[in-house]
Amino acid sequence: MKSMSKNWPLxxxxxxxxxxxxxxxxxxxxxxxxxxxIQNARDVYTRRNEGVSIWVVESSHITASDPDDxxxxxxxxxxxxxxxxxxxDLPDELKHM
Amino acid sequence: xxTNKFNYILQQADNCLILGQRLxxxxxxxxILEQDIAMTNISLDLIxxxxxxxxxxxxxxxxxxxxxxxxxxxxxxxxxxxxxxEQPNGDFAQTxxxxxxxDTFSCYYYEALKESNxxxxxSIAAKSHKETLYHVKWSGDWVLRLGDGTSESHERAQxxxxxxxxxxxxxxxxSEADQKAAEEGYGPDLGKIAxxxxxxxxxxxxxxxxxxxxxxxTHSGGKDGRHxxxxxxxxxxxxxxxxxxxxxxx
Amino acid sequence: MNTESLEKHFNDKIxxxxxxxxxxxxxxxxxxxxIRQISQHAHSEIVGMLPEANWITRAPTLRRKAAAxxxxxxxxxHGLYLYSACETLGVERDDLLADLHSGKAxxxxxxxxxxxxxxxxxxxxxxxxxxxxxxxxxxxRASYGPYARxxxxxxxxxxxxxxxxxxxxxxxxxxxxxxxxxxxxALNRWWWPSLMMFxxxxxxxxxxxxxxxxxxxxxxNDELRQKFVDVTVPQADILGLTVPxxxxxxxxxSGHYDFGEINWEEFYNVISGNGPCNRERLEARxxxxxxxxxxxxxxxxxxxxxxxxxxx
Numbered sequence: 153m154k155s156m157s158k159n160w161p162l163x164x165x166x167x168x169x170x171x172x173x174x175x176x177x178x179x180x181x182x183x184x185x186x187x188x189x190i191q192n193a194r195d196v197y198t199r200r201n202e203g204v205s206i207w208v209v210e211s212s213h214i215t216a217s218d219p220d221d222x223x224x225x226x227x228x229x230x231x232x233x234x235x236x237x238x239x240x241d242l243p244d245e246l247k248h249m
Numbered sequence: 250x251x252t253n254k255f256n257y258i259l260q261q262a263d264n265c266l267i268l269g270q271r272l273x274x275x276x277x278x279x280x281i282l283e284q285d286i287a288m289t290n291i292s293l294d295l296i297x298x299x300x301x302x303x304x305x306x307x308x309x310x311x312x313x314x315x316x317x318x319x320x321x322x323x324x325x326x327x328x329x330x331x332x333x334x335e336q337p338n339g340d341f342a343q344t345x346x347x348x349x350x351x352d353t354f355s356c357y358y359y360e361a362l363k364e365s366n367x368x369x370x371x372s373i374a375a376k377s378h379k380e381t382l383y384h385v386k387w388s389g390d391w392v393l394r395l396g397d398g399t400s401e402s403h404e405r406a407q408x409x410x411x412x413x414x415x416x417x418x419x420x421x422x423x424s425e426a427d428q429k430a431a432e433e434g435y436g437p438d439l440g441k442i443a444x445x446x447x448x449x450x451x452x453x454x455x456x457x458x459x460x461x462x463x464x465x466x467t468h469s470g471g472k473d474g475r476h477x478x479x480x481x482x483x484x485x486x487x488x489x490x491x492x493x494x495x496x497x498x499x
Numbered sequence: 500m501n502t503e504s505l506e507k508h509f510n511d512k513i514x515x516x517x518x519x520x521x522x523x524x525x526x527x528x529x530x531x532x533x534i535r536q537i538s539q540h541a542h543s544e545i546v547g548m549l550p551e552a553n554w555i556t557r558a559p560t561l562r563r564k565a566a567a568x569x570x571x572x573x574x575x576x577h578g579l580y581l582y583s584a585c586e587t588l589g590v591e592r593d594d595l596l597a598d599l600h601s602g603k604a605x606x607x608x609x610x611x612x613x614x615x616x617x618x619x620x621x622x623x624x625x626x627x628x629x630x631x632x633x634x635x636x637x638x639x640r641a642s643y644g645p646y647a648r649x650x651x652x653x654x655x656x657x658x659x660x661x662x663x664x665x666x667x668x669x670x671x672x673x674x675x676x677x678x679x680x681x682x683x684x685a686l687n688r689w690w691w692p693s694l695m696m697f698x699x700x701x702x703x704x705x706x707x708x709x710x711x712x713x714x715x716x717x718x719x720n721d722e723l724r725q726k727f728v729d730v731t732v733p734q735a736d737i738l739g740l741t742v743p744x745x746x747x748x749x750x751x752x753s754g755h756y757d758f759g760e761i762n763w764e765e766f767y768n769v770i771s772g773n774g775p776c777n778r779e780r781l782e783a784r785x786x787x788x789x790x791x792x793x794x795x796x797x798x799x800x801x802x803x804x805x806x807x808x809x810x811x
Contacts, residue, residue: 159593160281160799162586179649180583181283182592184394184798185805191387192283195290196576200656219523220500270556273564276571277552278783280791282545282579289572293565300561317560341794397804398797405793490559490617497675499559499617499667 161210163189165197168205175207255309256329257426257436260472262302263330266320268351269295270487271338280341287387294380301373321491325481326474333416335479342405345391346413352385354420357445361437370435389453396457407459414462421446424472513714518644521587529713530588533643536715537585538595542606544578546780550614551623559617566663567620573660577653584645600785608766609692611774618671618685624664626693626731632657633727634697642714665734672738686735687743695766697724728756
């Protein structure tokens with residue numbers, strides 16, 4: 153069966169470092185299937201107690217935004233200051249809001 | 250000193266050390282980086298377990314000895330590990346089958362040892378059990394991949410199984426130390442473990458499409474200090490520095 | 500955007516210390532240089548496992564054995580992080596490995612020296628990892644995001660390596676006469692190769708200028724080498740060992756140690772394949788890869804079978 157692609161597929165690894173936090177991208181690795189990717193991630197990326205939960209996604213399944221589109225994608229949000237709480241002027245006497 | 254308990258603890262300590270040592274030989278030479286790392290993790294778990302057992306045995310012995318005295322200054326006839334764990338790594342299939350035959354024992358053994366009336370043994374078992382559950386998952390998955398992978402991997406796994414099956418059951422045949430430990434309540438009944446294990450073995454092996462050889466003959470003697478020729482070489486390596494420079498601190 | 504404005508945009512980012520990420524436009528030469536540098540580093544990690552793995556089975560205590568296993572395993576992990584970083588640049592790990600195995604790709608020449616005694620485990624941790632850390636810490640700010648992130652992870656993990664090496668040396672130096680001799684002998688053999696790890700002198704280093712400009716190198720070879728000598732000599736004093744360099748002396752005026760001339764002929768000899776262990780190291784790596792081929796194929800065939808069954 154020499155026809156197979158030479159590398160095991162690449163997987164992106166996301167780890168929740170403790171309950172209450174988001175899963176965070178930590179890197180990638182090779183594995184033949186999803187179950188193995190989880191095991192490998194456990195062995196490679198949690199050797200020092202770094203995680204309580206692991207997600208794996210085959211890299212080829214990730215769709216990324218194009219950096220060339222960054223102006224239309226992100227510029228419009230920059231001037232919408234009214235989305236932030238500091239935009240609104242309130243009297244100092246008012247606490248806790 | 251409770252000599253039987255001492256010997257009993259050494260049995261498992263030596264199993265862990267020798268298998269950990271064997272797996273350590275793979276470090277830097279694994280079939281792919283990810284699996285190199287996985288094997289070293291298991292080796293580290295095993296060395297860790299060996300240390301806990303040796304430390305306890307040394308305390309029971311109460312002669313001021315350490316874990317290292319027990320690991321480094323006994324000769325082959327005092328080692329009580331089963332012959333399975335001293336078998337050479339061979340190809341990856343041989344390492345996997347050896348590991349799987351051992352893990353299917355150790356996971357049930359530690360589970361039962363958690364009920365030991367010796368609190369120290371029960372606590373070592375609790376910690377080790379969690380580790381072994383991962384090991385048996387890892388080696389079991391690989392048995393499936395190799396058995397049901399390519400024709401080459403199937404053949405290699407089958408010959409490894411044929412080679413090592415006769416070494417598998419020494420683990421569950423009670424030695425004198427095992428018997429007495431069970432009677433006194435600090436060690437589990439190996440009969441029950443044998444059943445659970447054989448169920449697990451058969452389930453995984455049949456899914457893997459490998460043929461289980463008739464278990465007609467079992468090599469034994471390791472638990473009584475009668476080993477294969479391999480152990481002498483393992484110890485020559487393991488103990489070299491302690492033997493060449495007696496009494497030095499490292 | 501045309502190439503010119505893309506290039507300007509790229510240079511502006513470098514100038515402003517904004518990280519370059521995988522899908523961003525980058526000059527081809529930047530990409531190539533990164534691949535070369537990161538893969539060389541990755542190769543060094545996995546070839547670097549071998550001299551130390553050599554002593555895992557012979558470690559003198561169980562505590563040392565566990566530490567040695569963990570350390571060599573970390574190196575496998577570091578190799579893996581770096582190969583992954585490299586793969587974000589559009590190359591596959593297998594192609595990089597093929598270059599290593601064919602002898603086309605380079606790796607740190609220090610790993611072509613043999614580990615002859617247990618003290619070499621100490622000397623490697625202390626000197627070789629010490630030199631590596633000196634090289635690597637500045638790279639945590641490298642301009643390429645995945646590389647910098649891999650280096651952050653590596654440096655975090657690496658900190659125990661040097662300490663465990665130094666502790667081995669310290670124990671030997673406090674031990675018997677034979678142990679002390681063992682430690683001195685290891686220092687004698689590893690000192691100069693460690694200095695060579697920083698690469699050729701600045702005037703002979705052909706890659707430095709571009710790499711500095713692009714922020715994938717933050718200090719020159721000579722700067723780092725000097726820094727290494729300055730911190731390491733006092734550490735040797737604490738051990739009571741003698742650094743094997745008769746020209747070594749503190750220079751009050753410069754505030755640095757002056758040290759002797761490196762044997763560059765030896766350096767270039769080892770790089771070009773004539774080191775004591777070049778052949779053995781490559782052979783070991785090739786062997787592992789070749790003997791692992793059927794294993795990798797089996798796992799892939801099994802995975803494909805399973806996913807076909809699932810689909811059916």
